[in-house]
Amino acid sequence: MKRILKDFEDWTSGILLVIGMIILLYGLIMRYVLELPTTWQDEVARIFMVWGVFIGAAATLRENNHIQVELLYNVLPKPVQRYVDVFANLVTLCFFIFLFVSGGKLVIDKWETGQESLNHIPLWIIYLIMPLAGLLLVFRCVERVIHAVQGKLDSSAEGHGNTPSL
Template identity: 45%
Template structure:
């Protein structure tokens, strides 16, 4: 399982990192063109927006994997170990349910937009490709929440409950 996890982690890292990095480079390019040559490139801001959307949805799964989401763990830190398991299981189950909701509603949104043939204004990218970030991001999150729930049941150590440090 660790080999599959490493490959999946690499896919998440490279995809989200590449999307955000290229978006930053394109933004720099557009600023350079606008202020140095007084010739802004219209399509750049639209493409950057789409790349950031995709990067953020995939990056949310990376943050979950790295336990980097914002949380208040003051109460969690003083709970006895059995209660930590219960709280972790509850929190990760709610996260999984939210991820499944994103997949379900995102798929409906993608179907709706695809059926209407909507395209973006400047680049004329089919908008269903942009909205596809919602169900795919939900899938990436669901996989990570399932991983955390699995660890709650198999790990004897508190820090592996899905809410501790990695």
């Protein structure tokens, strides 16, 4: 299960970002080389890239590669660092739960109202990434909270990518 989720995060985020870039390249070629501008590709590329970034955020959290400010953290004693890790990850978990819940409400609202984008893509499909990514991020953050409580969380710059996964 761990491997399936890891592969899903890595491959899906990468593929979505590449598709978004290919669509943008297509738009550039159509507009500046063939002089046949189109309008659909900007919105569609943006959707693919946003989805890729949101799913990639879970992979980044898994690998402990998010930006961290460690100036004060590194001078704290190890036991205090552990409490800081638990607290920081609990606050982060609250934000991801908020993302999941508010994203779910937004999707339901767009579903019920039937709103569409300019290219007639239902908005609920576009916004579906918020609760999906929220769920992935909640899972990854719960992993981090468990590791922080157990004292297994490596938050140092040298530890990027070395956080054990459940």
